[in-house]
Amino acid sequence: MSQMVEAGVAPAVVTSEREGLLKWVASVDHKEIGILYLISAMAFFLIGGVEALVIRTQLLAPGLHIVSPETFDQMFTIHGTTMIFLFVMPMLTGFSTYIVPLMIGARDVAFPRLNAMSFWIQLFGGIILYFSFLAGGAASAGWFAYTPLSEKAYSSLPGVDFWIVGIACIGIGTLAGAINLAVTILCLRVEGLTIRRLPLFVWMTLVNSFLMIFALPLINAALAMLLIDRFFNAHVFDPANGGSALLWQHYFWSFGHPEVYIMILPAFGIISEVIPVFSRKPIYGYEFVAASSVAIAFLSFTVWAHHMFAVGMSHVANLAFGVASMTIAVPTGIKIFNWTATMYGGRIRFTTAMMFAVSFLFTFTIGGLSGISFAIFPLDWQLTDTYYLVAHFHYVLVGGSVFGIFAGFYYWFPKFSGRLLSERLGKWQFWLTFIGFNLTFFVQHILGLAGMPRRVFTYPDLPGWQVMNVISSIGAFMLGFAVVLFVWMIFDALSKGEIAGDNPWEAWTLEWATTSPPPPENFDRVPPVHGRRPLWDLAHPDRADELVAGA
Amino acid sequence: MDQFPVFAPISPYTHALSALLIAVFLVLLAILLLETSLLVYMIIRYRDRPGAPEARQIFGWNTLEVIWTLIPIGILTVFAFFMISVDREADPLVPPGRKPDLEVIGHQWWWEINYVASGVVAANEVHIPIGKPILIDLRSADVIHDFWAPQLGREIDAVPGHPNTLWIEAEKPGTYMGECAEFCGVEHAWMRFRVVAQDQVAFDAWQRAQLATPPSPSAPDAIAGAKLFTDKTCINCHAIAGTVGNQTVGPDLTHIASRAMLAGEAARNTPDELFRWLKQPDVIKPQSHMPDFKLTDDEAHELVAYLEGLK
Numbered sequence: 001m002s003q004m005v006e007a008g009v010a011p012a013v014v015t016s017e018r019e020g021l022l023k024w025v026a027s028v029d030h031k032e033i034g035i036l037y038l039i040s041a042m043a044f045f046l047i048g049g050v051e052a053l054v055i056r057t058q059l060l061a062p063g064l065h066i067v068s069p070e071t072f073d074q075m076f077t078i079h080g081t082t083m084i085f086l087f088v089m090p091m092l093t094g095f096s097t098y099i100v101p102l103m104i105g106a107r108d109v110a111f112p113r114l115n116a117m118s119f120w121i122q123l124f125g126g127i128i129l130y131f132s133f134l135a136g137g138a139a140s141a142g143w144f145a146y147t148p149l150s151e152k153a154y155s156s157l158p159g160v161d162f163w164i165v166g167i168a169c170i171g172i173g174t175l176a177g178a179i180n181l182a183v184t185i186l187c188l189r190v191e192g193l194t195i196r197r198l199p200l201f202v203w204m205t206l207v208n209s210f211l212m213i214f215a216l217p218l219i220n221a222a223l224a225m226l227l228i229d230r231f232f233n234a235h236v237f238d239p240a241n242g243g244s245a246l247l248w249q250h251y252f253w254s255f256g257h258p259e260v261y262i263m264i265l266p267a268f269g270i271i272s273e274v275i276p277v278f279s280r281k282p283i284y285g286y287e288f289v290a291a292s293s294v295a296i297a298f299l300s301f302t303v304w305a306h307h308m309f310a311v312g313m314s315h316v317a318n319l320a321f322g323v324a325s326m327t328i329a330v331p332t333g334i335k336i337f338n339w340t341a342t343m344y345g346g347r348i349r350f351t352t353a354m355m356f357a358v359s360f361l362f363t364f365t366i367g368g369l370s371g372i373s374f375a376i377f378p379l380d381w382q383l384t385d386t387y388y389l390v391a392h393f394h395y396v397l398v399g400g401s402v403f404g405i406f407a408g409f410y411y412w413f414p415k416f417s418g419r420l421l422s423e424r425l426g427k428w429q430f431w432l433t434f435i436g437f438n439l440t441f442f443v444q445h446i447l448g449l450a451g452m453p454r455r456v457f458t459y460p461d462l463p464g465w466q467v468m469n470v471i472s473s474i475g476a477f478m479l480g481f482a483v484v485l486f487v488w489m490i491f492d493a494l495s496k497g498e499i500a501g502d503n504p505w506e507a508w509t510l511e512w513a514t515t516s517p518p519p520p521e522n523f524d525r526v527p528p529v530h531g532r533r534p535l536w537d538l539a540h541p542d543r544a545d546e547l548v549a550g551a
Numbered sequence: 552m553d554q555f556p557v558f559a560p561i562s563p564y565t566h567a568l569s570a571l572l573i574a575v576f577l578v579l580l581a582i583l584l585l586e587t588s589l590l591v592y593m594i595i596r597y598r599d600r601p602g603a604p605e606a607r608q609i610f611g612w613n614t615l616e617v618i619w620t621l622i623p624i625g626i627l628t629v630f631a632f633f634m635i636s637v638d639r640e641a642d643p644l645v646p647p648g649r650k651p652d653l654e655v656i657g658h659q660w661w662w663e664i665n666y667v668a669s670g671v672v673a674a675n676e677v678h679i680p681i682g683k684p685i686l687i688d689l690r691s692a693d694v695i696h697d698f699w700a701p702q703l704g705r706e707i708d709a710v711p712g713h714p715n716t717l718w719i720e721a722e723k724p725g726t727y728m729g730e731c732a733e734f735c736g737v738e739h740a741w742m743r744f745r746v747v748a749q750d751q752v753a754f755d756a757w758q759r760a761q762l763a764t765p766p767s768p769s770a771p772d773a774i775a776g777a778k779l780f781t782d783k784t785c786i787n788c789h790a791i792a793g794t795v796g797n798q799t800v801g802p803d804l805t806h807i808a809s810r811a812m813l814a815g816e817a818a819r820n821t822p823d824e825l826f827r828w829l830k831q832p833d834v835i836k837p838q839s840h841m842p843d844f845k846l847t848d849d850e851a852h853e854l855v856a857y858l859e860g861l862k
Contacts, residue, residue, distance in 0.1 A: 069737040069837055142734050148711060149694040149736060154659075239712025245695060246713060279597070285611035310697060310733070311708045312689075312715035315638060322634055326627045330620060336586065337619045338611075343593035347606045350598065358590060365586050369579040376575060376630055378637040381705035382557045382568050385697060385732040449555050451701055453732045456740035460816065462728075463554050543608075 028112035029520060033119050034098025035416065040123050041091035046483065047130075048082035051075045053480055056440075056473040062461040072457035073140035074159070078129070080143030081163065084263065085170045086126045088401050090119075092266035093177055095408050096205040098416065100181060102511035102518060103199050105190025105526035110183040118177035125169030132162030139163035142455065144256065145226070147237035147248040152230045161230060164223045171220045178212035181205055190510070192529035199509045199532070200289055204269030207293045208262055211300065215258035222251035246311055253304035261300045263397060265293060267404025268335060271357050274407045275339050277507045278354035279346030282533060282545065285338040292331035299328045309380040318377045325375035332368055336361060351505070352426030353410035356403050359434050363399025367392060370445070385455075388448025394441045406433065406486075413490075414504050418516045419497030425489050432482035439475025443468045508533035556701035556728060561748075562720040563684075564704050567640035571633055578626065641705050645716055651688035653677070657696030657709035657731065660738035660839060661802050661815050671761040672790075674802030675744045676810045680754040681724055687717045697733035700746050706732050721748030726811075737838045743816035761806050764793040765861045776857025783844050783854075791861065801840070808862045814839065826855050 027033060054075045058066045067075070097119075101109055109115050132138040139159035141150040150160050185198070185206045198206070226248070228234045235241035237248045268289075276283045283289060305313060305321040313321075339361055348354065370392040374380045383389060413421050447468045452459055459465055503512035513535055514523050527534050531545035553559050560569040597606075655677075656663040664673040667688075677700075679685050689698055691709040699706040704719035721727065731742035749757060768774050777794070780786065786796030792805040810820050817836040818824040827834070829851045832841040846854070 065837075069740070073734075073737060140737070146695055146734070149734070154694055154736060239710075244713075245711055280599075280606040282608055282610055284609065285616050288611070288616050310706045311695075311710055312713065315642070315644075318638065319635065323631055326630060329627060330623050333623045334616065334620060338616075340586065340589050340593065341611075341615070343590075343597055345607055345609060346593075346597045347599040347603055348594065348597050350594075358594065361590055362587060365583060369583055372579060372627075372630070373572070373575055376571070376634045378568055378634060378641045378705070379572055379575060381641065381707070382565075382572060382701060384706060385734075449557055451556050451728060451730070453699075453730055453739075455734040457737075458740050460743065545608075 028108075028116045030097050030101050030109045030112065030115060031416075031518065031520075031522075033115050034094050034096075036119055036123075037090050037094025037097060038416075040119075040126070041087050041094060042487065044082050044086035044126060045091070046487070048079050048087055049480055049483055051079035051082065053476060055079065056476040058457060059459070059469045060473050061466055061469075062459050064458060067457075069457040070137070070140060073142075073455070074133075074138045076455055077139050077142050077145075077163075081129065081139075081167070082126075083397070084143065084259070085167060086122075086129070088263045088397065088405070089170075089174060090122055091405050092208075092263070092401070093118075093174070093181075095270065095405075095412065096181055096201075096208075096266060097177070099412060099511055100202055100205050101184060101188070102415075102514065102522055103202050103509050104185060104188060104193055105510050105523060105529070106184060106188040107522050109180050110188060111180050114176050114180050118173045118180065120173075121176075122170045122173035125166045125171075125173065127166075128162055128169060129166030132159045132166075135162065144252050145248075146252075147226065147229075147243075147245050148239065150226065150248075151238055152233075153238075153240075161227065164227045164230075168220050168223050171216045171223070174212055175216045175220075178209040178216075182209035182213070185209070190526045190529055193510075196287075197529065197532045198290075200272035200283060200286070201266070201269035201509075203290045204265045204272070204293055207297050208265040208269075211258050211262050211265065211297050214301065215255045215262065218251060219255035219259075222248065222255070225251075246308070249308050249311065250304070253307040254301070256307065257304040258297075258300045260396070261296055263401050264404075265296070267360070267401045267408075268293065270404045270408040270411070271339060271360055273507075273509065274353050274357040274411050275342050277411075277505050278349045278351055278357070279343045280349070281342060281346045282536075283338065284341040284344070285334075286532065288334055289338050292334045295331040296328060299324065299331070303328060306375060306377070306380070309374075309377040310384050322375055322377040326372060329368065329372055329375070336365055336368070351410065352421070352423055352430050353407045353505075355427070355430045356407035356410065356433075359430075360400060360403040360407065363395055363403060363437070367395030367397075367399050370395065383448060385453055386448035387444040387452045387454055390454050391441045391444035391448060394444075398437055398441070403433075406430075409486075411505070412511075413493065414500030415511055415516050415518070417494055417497070418500055419493050420500050420504060421489055421493045421497065425485065425492075429482055429485050429489065432478055432485065436475045436478030436480075436482055440472050440479055441475070443471045443475075447472070503535070508536040510534055513538075559702055561702040561722055561725070561727065562704060563722070564641050564643075564718050564720060565702060567637045568705065571637045574633070575630065578630075582626075643718060645686060649686060651686045651716065653685060654688045654690065655698060655709070657689075657691040657693075657698065657735070657742075658800075659693050659736050660731070660742040660836075662698070662731075662742070662744050663692075663799065663802070666758070669758050669762060671758055672803045672805070673761065674810070675812065675815060677729070677744060677746045678754060678757050679719070679721060679746060679748050680751045681721050681748045684718055684720045687719060689715045689717055694735050695733050696731045696735045696742065698729070699732040700727055700729040700744075702727050703746055703748075708733055719746070721746065724748050724750055724753075738815065738817075738836055741815040741817040741836050741839070743812075745811065745816070757809075760809065760862070765791075765805060767793070768857055768860055770856060770860075772853045772856040773860050774857075776853035776855070779850055779854050780857060783846070783850075788840075804858065804861060806861055808859045814841070822855050822859055825858060826851050829854055 137157045137159050141155050225236045229236050235243040237243050239245045303325040306325040500516045513527050533545050537544040560566045654665040662675050664677050689709045691711040696709040707715050707717045727746040729744040768777050788798050788801035790797045790803045813820045814836045818828050
């Protein structure tokens with residue numbers, strides 16, 4: 001743990017002589033691979049968004065036949081799979097891959113070639129998943145592919161097979177990437193950067209890497225079993241022949257719940273960087289924000305069966321998983337309160353990054369609170385598998401992860417590109433996203449309470465159902481427009497954006513102590529690290545953090 | 552409130568669920584309001600203004616951390632207490648030896664309902680007497696489904712190879728919404744059902760009528776329809792008492808004319824809609840297991856005449 005390597009001792013940087021496309025394909029530089037993650041994730045975000053709009057269009061009125069039920073089922077299956085495995089996870093990994101080595105004053109990650117493999121095998125997995133549309137139809141059994149619906153008897157087309165192999169590839173790439181980042185953080189920190197001084201984004205990436213290392217093998221093992229079932233009739237999950245339908249759910253959610261935190265912890269990290277910088281204050285309760293993440297990581301492995309309260313488990317099992325699930329609210333609440341307290345007494349600069357971070361505190365809180373209503377398992381029996389659930393997890397994953405991703409993009413884009421995203425258009429993009437998001441998903445809480453089940457391609461004409469669906473669809477199109485605007489803003493900024501300089505936000509962590517974008521070797525010289533905010537200490541030698549905080 | 556079935560409980564099992572749901576929502580709403588007011592305060596009070604002094608560098612205060620750890624633990628402990636008591640009310644233990652009243656079997660994409668004591672077989676329309684706890688033995692014939700009549704009882708999955716039990720009850724006569732809540736394949740949307748709660752007299756009358764073998768058709772078109780029912784291989788999937796059809800692949804049609812809806816509520820049970828359902832099942836319920844037999848208009852009319860006579 002305490003082994004520290006100076007920047008000069010880290011693996012030599014391989015600078016590529018190649019040009020053009022080949023330069024990117026052959027790159028082993030963490031910054032270029034980070035950018036590749038971001039580009040690929042953004043592309044899949046657009047595709048997954050189109051799928052969402054197909055869903056919202058089909059639901060505009062009861063009894064519509066714009067797409068067939070089969071296509072509709074493919075859309076929500078691939079939408080979920082894409083947004084989770086090909087957008088949120090790789091996007092956050094992209095941020096970590098680019099930023100973490102810079103934040104810890106390293107030249108690159110510990111295993112640069114493994115880093116390249118991690119990215120390319122994940123992209124390969126994504127291509128396999130999408131190839132299924134050309135190879136007889138994509139999977140349509142839902143993103144958690146419950147058995148026996150996903151077995152050959154009920155999903156005879158090859159879609160589920162492509163889905164299995166695609167996700168297995170993504171799982172392998174993600175696992176390798178997690179090992180790489182964990183080793184990087186543990187072994188390549190610059191002198192003086194102890195674990196207790198790590199920026200919180202690095203802390204979250206470290207905790208997240210361990211979550212991935214323990215969670216992804218579970219899904220890959222289960223996928224292998226399902227594949228064997230489908231090709232060799234092993235009947236592991238086939239109750240008609242002595243298997244167990246529920247076993248799949250246990251395997252899947254023992255991965256799937258940690259996965260929820262895999263998608264949110266790095267966003268927590270982004271928020272923990274953005275809020276202090278734009279409040280012009282250090283993070284409130286650093287130790288508590290860091291330690292609560294460790295608590296969340298441990299607890300996340302003890303709550304998986306709260307996805308299964310309706311399958312008919314024993315009262316004791318329901319109770320145990322209900323209590324464990326409620327417990328997670330405590331460390332999560334600690335984080336929300338600390339972020340809010342960080343703003344107290346600050347001089348808050350409302351950049352677009354900060355606006356996304358503050359709205360995260362609002363929308364993620366809604367998602368977290370509605371999560372408590374599922375942990376109370378008798379209430380789960382009146383809410384699960386309705387649109388209330390759809391609203392809940394979108395508040396966590398869009399209002400949480402995606403808002404965090406946007407905050408991170410606005411915050412670090414100058415470092416990636418040397419140019420600033422337009423703050424003027426950024427405000428538009430923020431409000432479109434914020435209003436579009438809440439229009440789309442808030443009303444779905446009410447729709448769920450009215451009894452509309454999720455994953456239905458159409459619905460009966462019950463009072464109020466259509467109005468609520470139309471509101472939701474209008475919001476979805478606003479959200480879609482906001483994303484298109486964002487992509488346009490990126491291209492616009494790359495060619496004509498304002499030059500950022502090394503440290504446009506007057507931030508305090510090491511990635512801002514080098515040029516934007518950084519040179520291949522990252523740093524000429526890493527500033528001395530005596531505390532959590534090396535650039536603050538550099539600017540205020542008379543009031544350095546260590547003298548104040550003793551960290 | 553009837554628009555929100557979870558807030559319109561009509562059974563001893565759902566009263567407690569509904570009350571707890573409202574109480575928890577109020578507490579959660581209060582927490583959300585607290586956090587939102589804090590945020591709004593911070594946004595207005597601490598917005599950067601020109602000439603404002605540098606922010607004081609505050610690193611935290613452990614007492615506050617302890618406070619905002621303990622208060623949520625306190626709230627959750629109260630929730631946990633109510634969770635346990637409501638669990639008992641919403642899902643009471645089944646007394647040993649208590650036989651189920653109904654055996655409900657989920658099929659892709661309809662519900663088979665067997666009355667254990669009387670032997671009545673119904674589909675997609677559950678008739679129950681009011682004021683009596685009804686114990687359901689829930690099974691699945693294929694994939695996982697979920698039986699949910701939100702005003703009458705909890706949601707619970709029908710899992711193949713894993714029978715579940717469920718209590719429902721209706722305190723007042725009425726027709727209550729029900730649906731499959733677990734995604735079960737292409738026609739999951741049209742796996743809806745209804746629960747018709749009647750007083751004991753009406754229920755007994757319904758049950759007697761369901762047990763009776765329907766009279767043989769007498770009108771010429773209905774007689775032709777009855778012959779078509781056999782000739783067009785309807786009997787390979789559907790049962791009608793008094794005929795050779797006894798399969799349970801599709802719903803039992805012995806008293807189809809007594810039901811309000813068709814095809815998992817994808818269509819109303821009127822002669823017109825039954826005609827369309829027979830002629831173009833792929834329009835009413837695409838990709839369901841009901842085949843398109845390419846019936847002529849005459850054939851479809853004859854079948855309608857026969858089936859609508861099966862009261």
